[in-house]
Amino acid sequence: MSTEWISACDESSIAKNDVARFDHLDGTYAVVRMSDGICVVMDGLCTHGKAHLAEGFVDGTTIECPKHNGRFNVLTGEPVASPVRVATTVYETRVHNSKIEFRLIK
């Protein structure tokens, strides 16, 4: 695992129960801020269809894909509603100096 923390965005730039897109190098990521303020960075593309989770719907600890309504657990990346069947990657995330940062697995 890389020790490098990547700054995705200001914490204040994402409302609670919302998600924003962050592109870095060749990757695209979904930066989720849950209702309790916990922030999580996960892979940005749904594992089922070609859709950006950043356009999806956050409700509690789940995020729903905007294209087929498949759902992931935000904390674990596990699928919780079909048609999603493959888990997505959730990255180690922290809020540091009001920035949401995450570490990429390499």
Added chain:
Amino acid sequence: MRDYTVGGPSSITAAEDGLVDADCYKPKIDRELIKQLMMRNNGWAIAHIASWFAALGVFGWLAHLSWGSWWAVPTFGIYGVLYGSMSDSRWHETGHRTAFRTKWMNDVVYYIASFMIFREPETWRWSHARHHSDTIIVGRDAEIAFKRNVPFYKFVLELVGISAVPNEFKQWIRNSLGNFTNNQKEFQPEETFRISMWASRIYILILAGVVASCVLVRSVEPLMFIGLPSFYGHWLVVTLGITQHAGLAEDVTDHRLNTRTIYMGPLNRWIYWNMNYHVEHHIYPSVPFHSLKKLHLAIKDQLPTPYPSLYQALREVVPTLRRQANDAAYFVKRELPLSVNI
């Protein structure tokens, strides 16, 4: 002659043309607004489902009381529509799991409505996901109901599910024995076949129970309540559903060109759960039925002009399908608003 076989030669062409799981047009909309519109609400869905079952109960009771008299015709007529047509929109919305906020509530209604509309729930869940990925992309979309090169009378016969229901029943039997078609294998993961097998078995058992009760009471009346309404009450969902995509452009990735939005009155919108806002639904399938009108108002300037009524839409669809029976190249081209990028 177009080959609509899912996974057939047309699917190869579609892939080569970049039509498979393609990026589709999205209108501009404020993120805060679309977030609000995507919010789920158990209360709305419970009220709607309760009103539906209440109507089924009232007209079912009246139909039972009128059994043997001419009054049975209108009462079963209404009961049949509530059962065999209204179940479609409930099947559809709970299949997306957007009707209720709570997942299991969606799933319970989905399994009930699937039986009523005569669709095996798991296969149709996957075919519908494909329909949203590749909307009327020939060779990919498993739910193209109104194909070109088909004599119009066949669509008329589908008003009573003349081939759809028997074909589906044959598939239930096959699935219940663990046999699955190449069509299913094209869009449904094999690990979900077990769900289809058990759902088919349960649905067949329910129907067998109804037939047995008919024998017991020496009357066809039980089947008139469960089973046969999927035929005789089917006509309204065909009438409404035919307007969704029929006669429009195939093999395009812009839902404004292959889907219709139609203004309807409150009764049809209650029956149809606002699926008349069908362009909006395809662009934003996460927006539940009760917010589709608000979504329409927010983005309508970026969409083609809606059809003013069901009648006006049918006036376009029916002649188009009749023409397409002999002219597969013909389709209705929707005009996009000039003010937005295409």
